[in-house]
Amino acid sequence: MSGGTTAVTLLAGEAAARAVPVVAGVLGAGGVAVAALPPRVRTRAELRRRWRTWALAAPLFLGALWAGRAGACALAAGLGVVAVAEYARMAGLARGERAVLWLAALALPVAAWRAPAALDLRALAALLVMSALPALLTGDTARGFTRTCRTLFGVLWIPASLTGLVLLDGTAVAVGVAVAFGDVGAWCGGTALGRRGALARPLSPLSPRKTWAGVLGAAAATALALAAVGAFTPLLWAAVLTGCVLGDLLESMVKRETGVKDAGTWLPGFGGLLDRVDSLLLALLLTMAVTT
Template sequence: MLIQRLATAMVLLPALLALVWFAPTPVVFVVFALTGTVIAWEWGGLMHLPAPWARRGYAALTGVILGLAWFTPLRDAWLAWLLLPVALWWLLVPLLFRGFPGNLQRHPIAPPLMGLLGLLLVASTILSLAWLHAQPDGALKLLYLLFLVFAADTGAFLAGRNFGRRKLAPMISPGKTVEGAIGGLLLCAAWALTGGVYAFGVAGSELGWLLALSLLVALASIVGDLVESMFKRLGGIKDSGNILPGHGGLLDRVDSILAAAPLMVLGLQLTGL
């Protein structure tokens, strides 16, 4: 399993870095949008859609919405209005963790609402990534965001493995600890104070805003991971798919980015960084 995970990562990571660094924004958007349709297919599994045609239809609808959004003001002028309800979801969804699983077993989220939620999360993420890439030095800023998420995950793994004692959300993800989350945040703070300064060219109060935003985004990435685990446990699913050997599905790999990207872009727009 470990060898499979490493082999998959060694193939995908260089391809992702090359795409972000060398490709123009329209190409980046197309690749990410196609990825979004696969994520939507896997989200359909979390919804327990009754037939393959329903999941294919849901994935196709997501692709159509992404394509239409690219050619409308939603891509730029209206993006913040799309990100506001998504940000609200990520800020409030931890309230569901405390009573899980009984709360969602007694009051499950209706399939239409789950479908709408999936569309919002996927569309907001893909459009946010494309928006960030289109900014001045956008490739650098997008790489900063991606490595911020990687830092949160890596720091949490290392700190949790060596110092983890208190469970963060035992009914959702027993392996995650409070100490691990703190370790992830500390590594993200170091990344913000080094990579962030280079990517955004900030100093003084602007650096303070970037540090605060980066820590909020890092927290959101942890929440994103927990939310997908919550829905998988609720549905009795181990992995969202099997497209990535050793990793599971695409949703298993990008759950943190679904939360991090919209909050990062909304924060950049609100702070003017």
């Protein structure tokens, strides 16, 4: 969370203008490649569903950020409301905790837009009190601490991270594009290089399919994406790459403890919204940390 506006090198409109031809070119090439896959390829149907989701999501993301901070605020609030609903369902949170998460999902983007200086230690204290309040008022001696921790984690992981879409201006465009490319790069790296050898080793038991080959693919793809939109710096690249790698593992940790496979089923090719934005959330949070 930031105590003021974030120092950036790109305006949102400028960054979006640079990103549009890059994203359109990659989507076009990807669409041709997916359409040309022979029927015997096992992942053909899934890849086509994923491509269609990308083709719909990319204009919405870039268009909202192109509209400036008001558009970024609306995007952050919309993503936040859906994502916290999925998280609350996974974490088994009661109505009181869900209300706290929904309030944070709406209020934090608005604060980032209209009063970014208010997002300081005072806001963190208020979030802590809000997260604990439902358990405190019901006198829950059995699960009150767990409820509070899960609620506060959800607030910091989702709504607080999404304020980066507003606070980072043009850098948020670069981060979003780089994360999307990083996810594709990780899949390509894992598929091409992750079948045997040292690079085939799992990154963590939380997600055995995530290999060091995938990390290598994500590293190359995020660097290329940041360079293509004119935003590459070693520090920003490190923040985005770390978000790509650890963001997915973070959601895997939540899903494994709560015993679910996906955060939802409504997003074709991905599952739920959290399954799509898990890397973006951490990448935005880390980018705010290194650029503020």
